[in-house]
Amino acid sequence: MNFSVFVLYGMGIALGVFALSRGDGSFQRGLVRAVEHFGKLVPRMLCALVAAGFVAKLIPTEFISRFLGADVGLAGILIGTLAGLIVPSGPVVAFSVGAAFASAGASVPALVSFITAWSLFAVHRIFIFEIPLLGFSFLRVRLLSVLILPPLAGGLALAATRAMSMVGM
Amino acid sequence: MSPGETATIHPRTGGRDWWISVLGESFGLSFWLFAAFALLAAVISYVILGPESFDDAVSENLAQLGFMLPRVAVAQVVAGFVWVLMPHDRVSQLVGPDGGRRGLVIATMAGIITPGGPASAFSLLVLIGSVGGDRGILVAYISSWAMLGLQRILVWDLPLMGVEFSVIRFLVCLPLPILAGLIARRLPLRLRLVEHPEQQDGRRS
Numbered sequence: 573m574n575f576s577v578f579v580l581y582g583m584g585i586a587l588g589v590f591a592l593s594r595g596d597g598s599f600q601r602g603l604v605r606a607v608e609h610f611g612k613l614v615p616r617m618l619c620a621l622v623a624a625g626f627v628a629k630l631i632p633t634e635f636i637s638r639f640l641g642a643d644v645g646l647a648g649i650l651i652g653t654l655a656g657l658i659v660p661s662g663p664v665v666a667f668s669v670g671a672a673f674a675s676a677g678a679s680v681p682a683l684v685s686f687i688t689a690w691s692l693f694a695v696h697r698i699f700i701f702e703i704p705l706l707g708f709s710f711l712r713v714r715l716l717s718v719l720i721l722p723p724l725a726g727g728l729a730l731a732a733t734r735a736m737s738m739v740g741m
Numbered sequence: 742m743s744p745g746e747t748a749t750i751h752p753r754t755g756g757r758d759w760w761i762s763v764l765g766e767s768f769g770l771s772f773w774l775f776a777a778f779a780l781l782a783a784v785i786s787y788v789i790l791g792p793e794s795f796d797d798a799v800s801e802n803l804a805q806l807g808f809m810l811p812r813v814a815v816a817q818v819v820a821g822f823v824w825v826l827m828p829h830d831r832v833s834q835l836v837g838p839d840g841g842r843r844g845l846v847i848a849t850m851a852g853i854i855t856p857g858g859p860a861s862a863f864s865l866l867v868l869i870g871s872v873g874g875d876r877g878i879l880v881a882y883i884s885s886w887a888m889l890g891l892q893r894i895l896v897w898d899l900p901l902m903g904v905e906f907s908v909i910r911f912l913v914c915l916p917l918p919i920l921a922g923l924i925a926r927r928l929p930l931r932l933r934l935v936e937h938p939e940q941q942d943g944r945r946s
Contacts, residue, residue, distance in 0.1 A: 580815045580857055587822035598825045604754045606821030609864070611767040613813060618806065619775035625802035626782035629790055662805065663893060667901045674902065683902065684910045691887040699775065701863035706870070707935040710879070717880045717925040721888070721917045728913035 656689025685726030852885025881922030
Protein backbone atom coordinates (compact mmCIF):
# COMPACT_ATOMS: atom_id res chain seq x y z
CA MET A 573 0.00 0.00 0.00
CA ASN A 574 1.51 3.29 -0.95
CA PHE A 575 0.44 6.89 -0.84
CA SER A 576 -1.48 6.99 -4.11
CA VAL A 577 -3.66 4.04 -3.06
CA PHE A 578 -4.56 5.85 0.16
CA VAL A 579 -5.48 8.92 -1.87
CA LEU A 580 -7.71 6.79 -4.12
CA TYR A 581 -9.45 5.13 -1.18
CA GLY A 582 -9.91 8.51 0.49
CA MET A 583 -11.44 9.91 -2.68
CA GLY A 584 -13.75 6.90 -3.00
CA ILE A 585 -15.02 7.26 0.56
CA ALA A 586 -15.42 11.05 0.34
CA LEU A 587 -17.28 10.87 -2.98
CA GLY A 588 -19.45 8.01 -1.70
CA VAL A 589 -20.45 9.96 1.39
CA PHE A 590 -21.22 13.02 -0.73
CA ALA A 591 -23.28 10.97 -3.20
CA LEU A 592 -25.25 9.39 -0.33
CA SER A 593 -25.89 12.79 1.23
CA ARG A 594 -27.56 14.01 -1.96
CA GLY A 595 -30.23 11.33 -1.45
CA ASP A 596 -31.20 11.29 -5.15
CA GLY A 597 -29.94 7.84 -6.10
CA SER A 598 -26.50 9.12 -7.11
CA PHE A 599 -24.86 6.65 -4.76
CA GLN A 600 -26.61 3.66 -6.34
CA ARG A 601 -25.99 4.85 -9.90
CA GLY A 602 -22.30 5.41 -9.17
CA LEU A 603 -21.94 1.92 -7.74
CA VAL A 604 -23.82 0.36 -10.67
CA ARG A 605 -21.41 2.00 -13.10
CA ALA A 606 -18.44 0.86 -11.01
CA VAL A 607 -19.68 -2.74 -10.99
CA GLU A 608 -20.30 -2.70 -14.75
CA HIS A 609 -16.79 -1.42 -15.49
CA PHE A 610 -15.20 -3.69 -12.90
CA GLY A 611 -16.92 -6.70 -14.49
CA LYS A 612 -15.72 -5.64 -17.93
CA LEU A 613 -12.11 -5.18 -16.83
CA VAL A 614 -11.23 -7.78 -14.24
CA PRO A 615 -11.67 -11.13 -16.04
CA ARG A 616 -9.65 -9.85 -19.02
CA MET A 617 -7.13 -8.33 -16.65
CA LEU A 618 -6.51 -11.68 -14.95
CA CYS A 619 -5.76 -13.37 -18.30
CA ALA A 620 -3.71 -10.48 -19.69
CA LEU A 621 -1.54 -10.19 -16.59
CA VAL A 622 -0.83 -13.91 -16.57
CA ALA A 623 0.02 -13.91 -20.29
CA ALA A 624 2.18 -10.78 -19.90
CA GLY A 625 4.07 -12.31 -17.00
CA PHE A 626 5.04 -15.35 -19.08
CA VAL A 627 5.88 -13.40 -22.23
CA ALA A 628 8.09 -11.05 -20.22
CA LYS A 629 10.20 -14.04 -19.15
CA LEU A 630 10.77 -14.94 -22.79
CA ILE A 631 12.29 -11.58 -23.83
CA PRO A 632 15.93 -12.10 -24.87
CA THR A 633 17.34 -9.13 -22.93
CA GLU A 634 21.03 -10.00 -23.33
CA PHE A 635 20.68 -10.58 -27.05
CA ILE A 636 18.95 -7.23 -27.61
CA SER A 637 21.35 -5.20 -25.49
CA ARG A 638 24.18 -6.05 -27.90
CA PHE A 639 22.50 -3.75 -30.44
CA LEU A 640 21.98 -0.74 -28.20
CA GLY A 641 25.53 0.51 -27.64
CA ALA A 642 26.63 4.13 -27.73
CA ASP A 643 28.28 3.78 -31.15
CA VAL A 644 25.20 2.65 -33.04
CA GLY A 645 23.31 5.99 -33.03
CA LEU A 646 20.15 5.85 -35.11
CA ALA A 647 20.14 2.04 -35.35
CA GLY A 648 20.14 1.90 -31.54
CA ILE A 649 17.14 4.21 -31.49
CA LEU A 650 15.18 1.99 -33.87
CA ILE A 651 16.08 -1.22 -32.04
CA GLY A 652 15.28 0.42 -28.70
CA THR A 653 11.87 1.35 -30.11
CA LEU A 654 11.21 -2.20 -31.32
CA ALA A 655 12.33 -3.65 -27.99
CA GLY A 656 9.92 -1.29 -26.20
CA LEU A 657 7.06 -2.55 -28.33
CA ILE A 658 7.48 -6.16 -27.25
CA VAL A 659 7.54 -5.62 -23.47
CA PRO A 660 3.97 -6.63 -22.59
CA SER A 661 4.09 -5.86 -18.92
CA GLY A 662 4.04 -3.19 -16.23
CA PRO A 663 6.89 -0.92 -15.04
CA VAL A 664 8.45 -3.67 -12.92
CA VAL A 665 9.47 -5.64 -16.01
CA ALA A 666 10.02 -2.70 -18.37
CA PHE A 667 12.39 -0.86 -16.03
CA SER A 668 14.29 -3.96 -15.01
CA VAL A 669 14.83 -4.73 -18.70
CA GLY A 670 15.82 -1.07 -19.20
CA ALA A 671 18.29 -1.26 -16.32
CA ALA A 672 19.74 -4.46 -17.80
CA PHE A 673 20.17 -2.68 -21.17
CA ALA A 674 21.84 0.25 -19.39
CA SER A 675 24.33 -1.93 -17.52
CA ALA A 676 25.13 -3.71 -20.80
CA GLY A 677 26.23 -0.32 -22.19
CA ALA A 678 23.14 0.92 -24.04
CA SER A 679 23.25 4.59 -25.06
CA VAL A 680 20.92 7.18 -23.51
CA PRO A 681 19.03 7.83 -26.81
CA ALA A 682 18.42 4.07 -27.27
CA LEU A 683 17.12 3.83 -23.70
CA VAL A 684 14.93 6.91 -24.14
CA SER A 685 13.30 5.39 -27.21
CA PHE A 686 12.94 2.05 -25.42
CA ILE A 687 11.16 3.50 -22.35
CA THR A 688 9.06 5.86 -24.49
CA ALA A 689 7.97 3.06 -26.85
CA TRP A 690 7.07 0.81 -23.94
CA SER A 691 5.11 3.57 -22.17
CA LEU A 692 3.05 4.34 -25.29
CA PHE A 693 2.49 0.84 -26.63
CA ALA A 694 2.45 -1.39 -23.51
CA VAL A 695 0.37 -4.22 -24.92
CA HIS A 696 -1.09 -5.38 -21.61
CA ARG A 697 -2.57 -1.93 -21.01
CA ILE A 698 -4.15 -1.92 -24.46
CA PHE A 699 -5.82 -5.27 -23.83
CA ILE A 700 -6.78 -4.71 -20.19
CA PHE A 701 -8.02 -1.12 -20.33
CA GLU A 702 -8.04 0.53 -23.72
CA ILE A 703 -10.04 -1.96 -25.82
CA PRO A 704 -12.76 -2.70 -23.22
CA LEU A 705 -13.21 0.94 -22.12
CA LEU A 706 -12.66 2.90 -25.36
CA GLY A 707 -12.74 0.40 -28.22
CA PHE A 708 -10.77 -0.47 -31.34
CA SER A 709 -11.66 2.75 -33.10
CA PHE A 710 -9.89 4.81 -30.45
CA LEU A 711 -6.96 2.38 -30.34
CA ARG A 712 -6.44 2.79 -34.09
CA VAL A 713 -6.50 6.59 -33.94
CA ARG A 714 -4.17 6.66 -30.95
CA LEU A 715 -1.60 4.19 -32.31
CA LEU A 716 -1.32 6.05 -35.61
CA SER A 717 -0.95 9.34 -33.74
CA VAL A 718 1.89 8.20 -31.47
CA LEU A 719 3.74 5.94 -33.90
CA ILE A 720 6.56 8.39 -34.58
CA LEU A 721 7.02 9.56 -30.99
CA PRO A 722 9.51 6.93 -29.70
CA PRO A 723 12.08 7.36 -32.52
CA LEU A 724 11.50 11.12 -32.36
CA ALA A 725 12.18 11.12 -28.61
CA GLY A 726 15.31 9.04 -29.23
CA GLY A 727 16.45 11.43 -31.96
CA LEU A 728 15.92 14.46 -29.73
CA ALA A 729 17.81 12.71 -26.94
CA LEU A 730 20.66 11.98 -29.36
CA ALA A 731 20.82 15.66 -30.32
CA ALA A 732 20.70 16.65 -26.63
CA THR A 733 23.50 14.27 -25.58
CA ARG A 734 25.69 15.40 -28.52
CA ALA A 735 25.11 19.05 -27.61
CA MET A 736 25.94 18.30 -23.98
CA SER A 737 29.17 16.52 -24.84
CA MET A 738 30.17 19.41 -27.12
CA VAL A 739 29.85 21.95 -24.33
CA GLY A 740 31.69 19.52 -22.05
CA MET A 741 28.93 18.55 -19.64
CA MET B 742 -39.16 -15.40 -21.34
CA SER B 743 -41.56 -13.29 -23.39
CA PRO B 744 -40.40 -11.39 -26.49
CA GLY B 745 -40.96 -8.13 -24.65
CA GLU B 746 -38.40 -9.05 -22.01
CA THR B 747 -35.69 -10.06 -24.45
CA ALA B 748 -36.07 -6.73 -26.23
CA THR B 749 -35.08 -4.82 -23.10
CA ILE B 750 -31.82 -3.04 -23.82
CA HIS B 751 -31.12 -1.72 -20.35
CA PRO B 752 -32.31 -4.27 -17.80
CA ARG B 753 -33.32 -2.84 -14.46
CA THR B 754 -30.05 -2.26 -12.65
CA GLY B 755 -29.48 -4.47 -9.62
CA GLY B 756 -32.04 -6.98 -10.90
CA ARG B 757 -31.34 -10.49 -12.13
CA ASP B 758 -31.27 -9.51 -15.81
CA TRP B 759 -28.77 -6.78 -15.07
CA TRP B 760 -26.38 -9.19 -13.34
CA ILE B 761 -26.73 -11.60 -16.25
CA SER B 762 -25.89 -8.84 -18.75
CA VAL B 763 -22.88 -7.74 -16.69
CA LEU B 764 -21.61 -11.32 -16.52
CA GLY B 765 -22.29 -11.79 -20.22
CA GLU B 766 -20.09 -8.81 -21.04
CA SER B 767 -17.40 -9.91 -18.61
CA PHE B 768 -17.09 -13.41 -20.03
CA GLY B 769 -17.78 -12.72 -23.70
CA LEU B 770 -15.78 -13.97 -26.67
CA SER B 771 -12.83 -11.67 -26.07
CA PHE B 772 -12.43 -13.03 -22.55
CA TRP B 773 -12.02 -16.55 -23.90
CA LEU B 774 -9.54 -15.35 -26.53
CA PHE B 775 -7.55 -13.78 -23.70
CA ALA B 776 -7.76 -16.95 -21.66
CA ALA B 777 -6.55 -19.01 -24.60
CA PHE B 778 -3.64 -16.62 -25.16
CA ALA B 779 -2.67 -16.78 -21.47
CA LEU B 780 -2.73 -20.57 -21.61
CA LEU B 781 -0.61 -20.59 -24.77
CA ALA B 782 1.94 -18.23 -23.17
CA ALA B 783 2.05 -20.47 -20.11
CA VAL B 784 2.64 -23.61 -22.18
CA ILE B 785 5.35 -21.95 -24.31
CA SER B 786 7.23 -20.64 -21.30
CA TYR B 787 6.97 -24.02 -19.55
CA VAL B 788 8.45 -25.74 -22.58
CA ILE B 789 11.19 -23.16 -23.25
CA LEU B 790 12.15 -22.06 -19.75
CA GLY B 791 11.52 -25.25 -17.78
CA PRO B 792 9.53 -25.84 -14.58
CA GLU B 793 11.66 -23.67 -12.28
CA SER B 794 11.35 -20.44 -14.28
CA PHE B 795 7.72 -21.33 -14.81
CA ASP B 796 7.11 -21.41 -11.04
CA ASP B 797 8.91 -18.05 -10.73
CA ALA B 798 6.64 -16.55 -13.37
CA VAL B 799 3.53 -17.94 -11.69
CA SER B 800 4.38 -16.43 -8.32
CA GLU B 801 5.25 -13.10 -9.96
CA ASN B 802 1.92 -13.19 -11.78
CA LEU B 803 0.04 -13.78 -8.52
CA ALA B 804 1.87 -10.90 -6.83
CA GLN B 805 1.02 -8.65 -9.78
CA LEU B 806 -2.66 -9.62 -9.57
CA GLY B 807 -2.74 -8.91 -5.83
CA PHE B 808 -1.18 -5.53 -6.58
CA MET B 809 -3.61 -4.58 -9.33
CA LEU B 810 -6.98 -5.86 -8.08
CA PRO B 811 -7.58 -3.46 -5.15
CA ARG B 812 -6.38 -0.56 -7.29
CA VAL B 813 -8.68 -1.35 -10.18
CA ALA B 814 -11.62 -1.90 -7.83
CA VAL B 815 -11.28 1.42 -6.01
CA ALA B 816 -10.48 3.32 -9.22
CA GLN B 817 -13.75 2.09 -10.75
CA VAL B 818 -15.69 3.16 -7.64
CA VAL B 819 -14.13 6.64 -7.73
CA ALA B 820 -14.77 6.93 -11.47
CA GLY B 821 -18.38 5.79 -11.01
CA PHE B 822 -19.08 8.46 -8.37
CA VAL B 823 -17.29 11.18 -10.35
CA TRP B 824 -19.35 10.22 -13.40
CA VAL B 825 -22.62 10.55 -11.49
CA LEU B 826 -21.78 13.68 -9.52
CA MET B 827 -20.05 15.67 -12.25
CA PRO B 828 -22.07 18.48 -13.88
CA HIS B 829 -21.66 17.06 -17.39
CA ASP B 830 -22.85 20.06 -19.40
CA ARG B 831 -20.62 22.51 -17.53
CA VAL B 832 -17.52 20.32 -17.85
CA SER B 833 -18.33 19.88 -21.55
CA GLN B 834 -17.93 23.59 -22.04
CA LEU B 835 -14.45 23.42 -20.49
CA VAL B 836 -13.09 20.60 -22.65
CA GLY B 837 -15.47 21.15 -25.56
CA PRO B 838 -14.38 20.26 -29.08
CA ASP B 839 -13.18 23.73 -29.99
CA GLY B 840 -10.10 22.24 -31.61
CA GLY B 841 -7.81 24.72 -29.89
CA ARG B 842 -4.18 24.20 -28.94
CA ARG B 843 -4.91 25.35 -25.38
CA GLY B 844 -6.92 22.16 -24.81
CA LEU B 845 -3.90 20.07 -25.82
CA VAL B 846 -1.62 21.91 -23.39
CA ILE B 847 -4.11 21.47 -20.55
CA ALA B 848 -4.55 17.77 -21.42
CA THR B 849 -0.76 17.32 -21.37
CA MET B 850 -0.46 18.96 -17.95
CA ALA B 851 -3.36 16.86 -16.63
CA GLY B 852 -1.61 13.70 -17.85
CA ILE B 853 1.61 14.68 -16.05
CA ILE B 854 -0.06 15.12 -12.68
CA THR B 855 -2.65 12.30 -12.81
CA PRO B 856 -1.92 10.11 -9.79
CA GLY B 857 -2.30 6.33 -9.80
CA GLY B 858 -1.81 3.71 -12.46
CA PRO B 859 -3.64 2.85 -15.68
CA ALA B 860 -6.88 2.08 -13.83
CA SER B 861 -7.32 5.74 -12.89
CA ALA B 862 -5.86 7.21 -16.07
CA PHE B 863 -8.09 5.20 -18.42
CA SER B 864 -11.18 5.88 -16.28
CA LEU B 865 -10.41 9.58 -16.52
CA LEU B 866 -9.89 9.20 -20.27
CA VAL B 867 -13.41 7.74 -20.58
CA LEU B 868 -14.77 10.67 -18.58
CA ILE B 869 -13.00 13.21 -20.80
CA GLY B 870 -14.45 11.50 -23.87
CA SER B 871 -17.94 11.42 -22.39
CA VAL B 872 -17.99 15.16 -21.77
CA GLY B 873 -16.99 15.86 -25.35
CA GLY B 874 -13.20 16.11 -25.31
CA ASP B 875 -12.10 15.76 -28.93
CA ARG B 876 -9.71 13.09 -30.24
CA GLY B 877 -6.73 15.44 -29.99
CA ILE B 878 -7.37 16.02 -26.30
CA LEU B 879 -7.91 12.30 -25.63
CA VAL B 880 -4.71 11.26 -27.40
CA ALA B 881 -2.67 14.09 -25.83
CA TYR B 882 -3.92 13.24 -22.34
CA ILE B 883 -3.23 9.50 -22.40
CA SER B 884 0.11 9.94 -24.23
CA SER B 885 1.18 12.50 -21.66
CA TRP B 886 0.18 10.24 -18.78
CA ALA B 887 2.06 7.33 -20.38
CA MET B 888 5.27 9.19 -21.24
CA LEU B 889 5.47 11.93 -18.63
CA GLY B 890 3.39 10.80 -15.63
CA LEU B 891 5.26 12.24 -12.64
CA GLN B 892 4.39 9.35 -10.39
CA ARG B 893 6.06 6.83 -12.67
CA ILE B 894 9.09 9.04 -13.18
CA LEU B 895 9.56 9.44 -9.42
CA VAL B 896 9.00 5.76 -8.61
CA TRP B 897 10.71 4.11 -11.60
CA ASP B 898 12.79 6.39 -13.86
CA LEU B 899 14.76 8.19 -11.16
CA PRO B 900 15.79 5.25 -8.96
CA LEU B 901 16.42 2.73 -11.78
CA MET B 902 17.68 4.83 -14.68
CA GLY B 903 19.31 7.76 -12.91
CA VAL B 904 18.87 11.55 -12.83
CA GLU B 905 20.54 12.37 -16.15
CA PHE B 906 18.42 9.89 -18.08
CA SER B 907 15.19 10.95 -16.36
CA VAL B 908 15.74 14.67 -16.99
CA ILE B 909 16.69 14.17 -20.66
CA ARG B 910 13.74 11.86 -21.27
CA PHE B 911 11.27 14.21 -19.56
CA LEU B 912 12.47 17.27 -21.48
CA VAL B 913 12.58 15.65 -24.94
CA CYS B 914 9.14 14.07 -24.40
CA LEU B 915 7.50 17.22 -23.04
CA PRO B 916 6.24 18.58 -26.41
CA LEU B 917 5.37 15.16 -27.85
CA PRO B 918 1.81 14.67 -26.43
CA ILE B 919 0.78 17.95 -28.08
CA LEU B 920 2.27 16.73 -31.37
CA ALA B 921 0.36 13.43 -31.02
CA GLY B 922 -2.86 15.37 -30.40
CA LEU B 923 -2.30 17.49 -33.51
CA ILE B 924 -1.65 14.34 -35.58
CA ALA B 925 -4.80 12.71 -34.16
CA ARG B 926 -6.90 15.70 -35.26
CA ARG B 927 -5.61 15.38 -38.80
CA LEU B 928 -6.02 11.63 -39.23
CA PRO B 929 -8.76 10.83 -41.75
CA LEU B 930 -10.34 8.16 -39.55
CA ARG B 931 -13.72 7.94 -37.86
CA LEU B 932 -13.69 7.72 -34.09
CA ARG B 933 -16.47 5.90 -32.25
CA LEU B 934 -16.04 5.58 -28.50
CA VAL B 935 -17.47 2.49 -26.79
CA GLU B 936 -19.53 4.55 -24.37
CA HIS B 937 -20.70 7.26 -26.75
CA PRO B 938 -20.83 5.77 -30.24
CA GLU B 939 -23.37 8.36 -31.33
CA GLN B 940 -21.15 11.29 -30.45
CA GLN B 941 -19.47 13.11 -33.30
CA ASP B 942 -15.93 13.95 -32.38
CA GLY B 943 -14.31 17.21 -33.20
CA ARG B 944 -12.12 16.25 -36.12
CA ARG B 945 -11.41 19.16 -38.36
CA SER B 946 -11.55 18.18 -41.96
